[in-house]
Amino acid sequence: MKKQLLLVGMSLFICSGALYAQGDNTGYGGNENGDYESLAHRVLNLEKKNDMFNVYFNYAYSFQEGRDADKQWNSHFANKQLRLEIKGNLTDHLYYRFRHRLNKSTSAQSEDNFAKATDIMMAGYRFNPKISVEAGKMCQIWGGFEFDENPMYIYQYSDMVDNMDNFMAGVVVNYNPVPTQTFSAEISNANNGKFADEYGTDAKTVGHSLADVSPLTKAKNPLTYILNWSGSFFGDKFQTKWSWGIQTQAQHKYSRMIVLGEKLNLSTLQWYFDYMGAFDGLDRLKIASSDLAGYLNPEQPNTYFSDVHYNSFISKVNWQFAPQWNFMAKGTYETASVQHIDKLKNYRKSIGYIGSIEYYPVKKQDLRIFLAYVGHNYDFSHKCNLQNYNTSRIELGFMYRIKAF
Numbered sequence: 001m002k003k004q005l006l007l008v009g010m011s012l013f014i015c016s017g018a019l020y021a022q023g024d025n026t027g028y029g030g031n032e033n034g035d036y037e038s039l040a041h042r043v044l045n046l047e048k049k050n051d052m053f054n055v056y057f058n059y060a061y062s063f064q065e066g067r068d069a070d071k072q073w074n075s076h077f078a079n080k081q082l083r084l085e086i087k088g089n090l091t092d093h094l095y096y097r098f099r100h101r102l103n104k105s106t107s108a109q110s111e112d113n114f115a116k117a118t119d120i121m122m123a124g125y126r127f128n129p130k131i132s133v134e135a136g137k138m139c140q141i142w143g144g145f146e147f148d149e150n151p152m153y154i155y156q157y158s159d160m161v162d163n164m165d166n167f168m169a170g171v172v173v174n175y176n177p178v179p180t181q182t183f184s185a186e187i188s189n190a191n192n193g194k195f196a197d198e199y200g201t202d203a204k205t206v207g208h209s210l211a212d213v214s215p216l217t218k219a220k221n222p223l224t225y226i227l228n229w230s231g232s233f234f235g236d237k238f239q240t241k242w243s244w245g246i247q248t249q250a251q252h253k254y255s256r257m258i259v260l261g262e263k264l265n266l267s268t269l270q271w272y273f274d275y276m277g278a279f280d281g282l283d284r285l286k287i288a289s290s291d292l293a294g295y296l297n298p299e300q301p302n303t304y305f306s307d308v309h310y311n312s313f314i315s316k317v318n319w320q321f322a323p324q325w326n327f328m329a330k331g332t333y334e335t336a337s338v339q340h341i342d343k344l345k346n347y348r349k350s351i352g353y354i355g356s357i358e359y360y361p362v363k364k365q366d367l368r369i370f371l372a373y374v375g376h377n378y379d380f381s382h383k384c385n386l387q388n389y390n391t392s393r394i395e396l397g398f399m400y401r402i403k404a405f
Contacts, residue, residue: 163287
């Protein structure tokens with residue numbers, strides 16, 4: 001009894017902080033990968049008897065030596081990930097999930113009344129093996145394997161995913177006609193904050209020329225609509241995560257996105273390829289509006305480009321070439337274009353390349369010691385008059401996903 005009380009006390013203390021855990025970003029999250037022993041069992045010798053209460057910590061930390069766009073080198077230690085996740089199946093039908101970050105603002109946002117630090121706070125209900133409904137703040141179901149991967153395992157996101165804001169309040173309906181296929185539909189908020197908080201007061205947009213500047217008006221129903229298909233074939237050796245969605249940004253301004261993700265999932269080799277295309281009536285990602293700020297009138301702040309097109313091609317391979325060892329390689333190729341202004345069409349190309357060696361020193365614990373290199377080249381068209389640059393980073397550190405209970 002004393003051990004159980006001690007465990008509850010530890011769990012409550014953990015919950016007052018925050019960190020993310022195992023699994024994918026969407027829905028209930030992924031299943032366990034490996035027979036990892038929990039701290040509760042290892043320290044207190046407690047045997048878990050149900051699936052109602054699961055606690056995970058994700059922590060990643062490294063020493064980084066990096067060169068920035070100005071070719072200046074910098075050395076520092078950095079916290080990469082620090083999240084708490086609590087989730088469980090309370091009955092055969094009812095389940096819940098909570099995920100929170102320590103290094104984000106805890107102030108409630110003006111639209112959904114959730115803190116930015118809270119990634120997920122949702123409850124779900126399975127009516128039967130084929131139909132379930134989830135509601136609360138969740139990761140949007142955009143699909144793709146980079147987008148849905150545990151953030152702790154990401155050394156560097158693609159530019160597109162890195163600039164997406166995708167933890168929103170809403171509702172998701174899932175339909176499984178067969179166990180290997182899931183079709184999902186989501187309606188959620190388009191933003192965490194109200195229009196003025198996201199785009200500033202007196203926000204404006206640039207149209208078919210740099211002189212064509214007009215005011216933006218907030219949408220009456222700023223919502224996101226997404227359809228998603230997740231498939232598994234050949235005994236889970238081939239997987240898909242596809243989606244299409246539309247977001248209301250402002251009156252008569254919509255952002256559309258398509259994501260096509262495929263993955264080869266073998267026993268010692270996993271390889272995925274994602275395509276992501278964003279067609280923004282208003283520059284939601286704000287990459288172009290930031291890069292090309294020099295083209296905007298400084299006397300008209302909070303001005304954004306219209307009709308911006310982003311493409312992202314992402315590929316990643318993991319190879320367990322020996323027991324307790326993993327080699328990872330990842331590449332990205334991305335483009336950005338302001339479609340209606342000739343000198344800004346296809347103005348940017350970026351290439352990312354990442355490689356790492358990971359060592360698992362302790363059996364039954366998801367602890368990885370890694371050495372990684374992260375590089376990024378940015379190439380701008382001659383017409384836009386921006387300067388090319390590149391960045392580099394070497395990291396030595398560890399990732400530890402702690403199964404607490």
